[in-house]
Amino acid sequence: MLVVKKFGGSSVANPERIKRVARRVVEEQQRGNQVVVVVSAMGDTTDELIELMKQVTDNPSEREMDMLLSTGEQVSIALLAMAIRDLGVDVVSLTGAQVGIYTDDVHTKAKILDITTDRIGEELAQGRIVVVAGFQGVNSHNDITTLGRGGSDTTAVALAAALQADVCEIFTDVDGVYTTDPRVVPEASKLERISFDEMLELASLGAQVLHPRSVEVAKQYGIPLHVRTSFDHREGTIVEEAPDMENAPVVSGVAYDYNVVKIGLFDVPDQPGVAKKIFKALSAQNINVDMIIQSAMRNNMNDIGFTTTRDDLRKALQIIEEIREEVGFKSYTHDEDVAKVSIVGAGMISHPGVAADMFEALADEGINLEMITTSEIKVSCVIKRAETEKAVKALHKKFRLHDLEEAKKYGK
Amino acid sequence: MLVVKKFGGSSVANPERIKRVARRVVEEQQRGNQVVVVVSAMGDTTDELIELMKQVTDNPSEREMDMLLSTGEQVSIALLAMAIRDLGVDVVSLTGAQVGIYTDDVHTKAKILDITTDRIGEELAQGRIVVVAGFQGVNSHNDITTLGRGGSDTTAVALAAALQADVCEIFTDVDGVYTTDPRVVPEASKLERISFDEMLELASLGAQVLHPRSVEVAKQYGIPLHVRTSFDHREGTIVEEAPDMENAPVVSGVAYDYNVVKIGLFDVPDQPGVAKKIFKALSAQNINVDMIIQSAMRNNMNDIGFTTTRDDLRKALQIIEEIREEVGFKSYTHDEDVAKVSIVGAGMISHPGVAADMFEALADEGINLEMITTSEIKVSCVIKRAETEKAVKALHKKFRLHDLEEAKKYGK
Numbered sequence: 001m002l003v004v005k006k007f008g009g010s011s012v013a014n015p016e017r018i019k020r021v022a023r024r025v026v027e028e029q030q031r032g033n034q035v036v037v038v039v040s041a042m043g044d045t046t047d048e049l050i051e052l053m054k055q056v057t058d059n060p061s062e063r064e065m066d067m068l069l070s071t072g073e074q075v076s077i078a079l080l081a082m083a084i085r086d087l088g089v090d091v092v093s094l095t096g097a098q099v100g101i102y103t104d105d106v107h108t109k110a111k112i113l114d115i116t117t118d119r120i121g122e123e124l125a126q127g128r129i130v131v132v133a134g135f136q137g138v139n140s141h142n143d144i145t146t147l148g149r150g151g152s153d154t155t156a157v158a159l160a161a162a163l164q165a166d167v168c169e170i171f172t173d174v175d176g177v178y179t180t181d182p183r184v185v186p187e188a189s190k191l192e193r194i195s196f197d198e199m200l201e202l203a204s205l206g207a208q209v210l211h212p213r214s215v216e217v218a219k220q221y222g223i224p225l226h227v228r229t230s231f232d233h234r235e236g237t238i239v240e241e242a243p244d245m246e247n248a249p250v251v252s253g254v255a256y257d258y259n260v261v262k263i264g265l266f267d268v269p270d271q272p273g274v275a276k277k278i279f280k281a282l283s284a285q286n287i288n289v290d291m292i293i294q295s296a297m298r299n300n301m302n303d304i305g306f307t308t309t310r311d312d313l314r315k316a317l318q319i320i321e322e323i324r325e326e327v328g329f330k331s332y333t334h335d336e337d338v339a340k341v342s343i344v345g346a347g348m349i350s351h352p353g354v355a356a357d358m359f360e361a362l363a364d365e366g367i368n369l370e371m372i373t374t375s376e377i378k379v380s381c382v383i384k385r386a387e388t389e390k391a392v393k394a395l396h397k398k399f400r401l402h403d404l405e406e407a408k409k410y411g412k
Numbered sequence: 413m414l415v416v417k418k419f420g421g422s423s424v425a426n427p428e429r430i431k432r433v434a435r436r437v438v439e440e441q442q443r444g445n446q447v448v449v450v451v452s453a454m455g456d457t458t459d460e461l462i463e464l465m466k467q468v469t470d471n472p473s474e475r476e477m478d479m480l481l482s483t484g485e486q487v488s489i490a491l492l493a494m495a496i497r498d499l500g501v502d503v504v505s506l507t508g509a510q511v512g513i514y515t516d517d518v519h520t521k522a523k524i525l526d527i528t529t530d531r532i533g534e535e536l537a538q539g540r541i542v543v544v545a546g547f548q549g550v551n552s553h554n555d556i557t558t559l560g561r562g563g564s565d566t567t568a569v570a571l572a573a574a575l576q577a578d579v580c581e582i583f584t585d586v587d588g589v590y591t592t593d594p595r596v597v598p599e600a601s602k603l604e605r606i607s608f609d610e611m612l613e614l615a616s617l618g619a620q621v622l623h624p625r626s627v628e629v630a631k632q633y634g635i636p637l638h639v640r641t642s643f644d645h646r647e648g649t650i651v652e653e654a655p656d657m658e659n660a661p662v663v664s665g666v667a668y669d670y671n672v673v674k675i676g677l678f679d680v681p682d683q684p685g686v687a688k689k690i691f692k693a694l695s696a697q698n699i700n701v702d703m704i705i706q707s708a709m710r711n712n713m714n715d716i717g718f719t720t721t722r723d724d725l726r727k728a729l730q731i732i733e734e735i736r737e738e739v740g741f742k743s744y745t746h747d748e749d750v751a752k753v754s755i756v757g758a759g760m761i762s763h764p765g766v767a768a769d770m771f772e773a774l775a776d777e778g779i780n781l782e783m784i785t786t787s788e789i790k791v792s793c794v795i796k797r798a799e800t801e802k803a804v805k806a807l808h809k810k811f812r813l814h815d816l817e818e819a820k821k822y823g824k
Binding site for chain 2: 015018019049052053055056057059060061063064065067068070071074075077078079081082083085086092093095097098119142143144
């Protein structure tokens with residue numbers, strides 16, 4: 001069996017932890033498996049490098065940022081390889097460029113285009129454990145690129161796909177995927193299994209366990225993920241194509257996201273092509289728009305509201321100001337005092353009353369819904385920021401997620 | 413004009429110094445020159461990485477050491493490139509592998525075999541300043557190698573040779589090559605010019621300014637070196653093939669070296685091939701033997717003495733013990749309480765009395781000579797360690813090196 005194991009920054013934060021990871025990796029090989037390990041930079045290394053950088057310039061070249069930040073993972077792979085060899089096992093470390101993780105040219109958030117498996121294949125055939133630097137690749141000019149947030153997860157999943165690995169284990173500081181954030185709802189349950197689609201929604205909705213990009217790649221190539229803790233040997237959560245749907249809860253998780261702001265445009269002329277103009281202008285500047293609602297028409301005028309991330313707010317407002325005359329709306333406003341709560345579940349497709357139950361649970365708590373969007377497997381509502389925790393608790397309770405056996409009975 | 417500039421670790425030890433180096437490099441370009449900059453790791457980075465490594469293993473793989481340590485220069489080049497771009501100048505940083513600095517497979521002390529200049533040439537043609545990581549290369553398996561001590565100097569000189577640069581400037585924390593160590597003799601004079609051969613002797617004899625390997629490469633390809641300080645704009649010392657010999661002092665420098673130990677073998681049979689056996693056995697284990705003397709024969713028995721470095725002492729004694737019976741010498745001893753003082757000067761070739769003057773100067777101070785070797789341009793003596801500074805001062809005075817105009821008159 002070929003296993004890809006990914007360890008995040010907190011799992012390799014110091015020499016002691018690096019040695020523990022080494023033991024864990026060697027155990028896997030001793031079970032008769034081939035092992036490829038992907039690691040992130042040690043703990044705070046990336047932050048320290050950024051701190052150093054800020055003392056040199058306020059406006060760094062993105063190419064040079066990648067040159068700088070990719071050293072963090074290179075330090076990790078060298079130290080982990082040393083720790084593994086210290087246990088008497090043959091091992092080799094490889095940078096993204098040495099593996100042949102080819103990406104596009106978008107420095108600091110490159111996408112993987114292709115992975116060459118020759119070198120890893122040769123090393124595995126020699127009986128070696130292969131330790132690969134996460135988060136980094138190389139573009140067609142032989143320049144170092146990095147993959148942006150969650151990049152090491154993506155490296156691991158893409159490598160698992162390229163190597164046709166049997167499983168990809170993502171080691172993290174939590175022991176699996178929970179029905180909601182246990183810091184908000186201590187009774188949250190750990191899910192044994194979850195589908196790629198549900199995980200994708202949860203990941204996109206602010207659950208920090210896996211980066212959505214890595215889940216997308218896993219889904220695309222059908223690589224099962226095992227999300228588990230590096231601190232002990234407990235099983236975590238399996239993310240896979242189609243867990244037994246009959247035996248799954250209708251709602252499998254409640255997510256929340258504070259990284260939301262609401263922008264409202266008032267008295268927009270009700271003419272064809274107006275919405276296109278607005279959202280084309282935003283997407284041309286890479287503003288990520290999430291939810292959009294258009295209110296009922298009054299006097300041939302509409303109100304249009306949408307949400308974007310907190311980081312994009314300033315840029316979005318600039319663009320709105322620039323297009324105001326051309327589009328012809330009268331005024332606009334924005335609201336940072338909001339959050340998004342969502343329920344996710346593959347079973348919702350066959351249980352049409354779920355959204356109504358969600359609205360009821362929130363209404364019972366006196367929570368006002370400012371915007372609503374639905375997809376086949378999720379319902380999201382924008383609410384006042386201060387009511388987020390109350391909403392998450394109410395929804396978790398409504399769908400009985402403190403006890404997964406109970407949750408499975410909901411709606412049946 | 414194409415200029416290669418090398419800045420050592422202390423010149424880029426912190427963000428302020430990196431910015432100063434950036435300004436200096438940009439000034440060079442503004443004078444209309446093409447500029448390639450080679451940098452070392454920032455200040456203590458390498459020591460910090462080694463400290464981290466020691467917490468992981470006592471016995472690191474040399475391949476992984478190179479993977480680890482090469483990150484130090486990668487951080488420097490990224491930060492320096494950012495600082496240069498902050499001044500509005502187009503710039504690109506390149507690792508050893510990206511340049512195409514090909515080395516042999518000897519990790520931690522690799523030798524440069526070949527340098528590809530395509531990438532640097534393209535970048536220079538675009539009007540960019542090129543910042544190259546010193547100390548590192550890549551072998552034929554695409555594995556990262558490092559060049560060992562003085563490696564960044566060697567990178568700079570080898571790059572200057574490959575690019576047919578007009579000059580290679582080595583910036584360091586001293587402002588040039590001195591007639592002796594100014595910490596020992598405060599009146600030591602800065603040399604304006606010195607020949608490759610003299611510099612090579614001085615470098616090998618313990619003067620820390622340039623690594624001998626880099627001087628060898630400079631001599632081989634006829635690249636003039638300019639050794640100067642990065643702290644101000646003073647001219648330093650030019651190292652070149654043949655400075656005006658007529659106008660040069662006979663003796664140009666006094667060097668000393670504490671990294672010497674003496675080993676003596678007693679009652680060695682006076683038979684052909686005995687010396688060969690001893691020194692072959694030592695060189696087979698990479699023991700560097702410097703001076704060798706053989707005493708007059710008594711009863712068909714000789715005494716043989718030689719020097720090696722302090723680091724090699726233990727290994728050398730082991731080998732001596734192993735070959736004792738085969739070679740048939742009776743006993744051996746070693747002495748760590750020694751040092752080597754040397755005078756160097758291209759003018760010695762045509763001034764045969766120089767060695768005698770050296771012995772006289774030392775004898776006048778009551779210093780006993782334990783071993784002597786000479787080459788065309790140097791004379792070295794092993795003396796008691798405690799007498800080193802006294803010897804250096806006496807020799808510096810004897811050859812009038814406190815005043816180079818006076819020194820030129822010596823022997824004429």
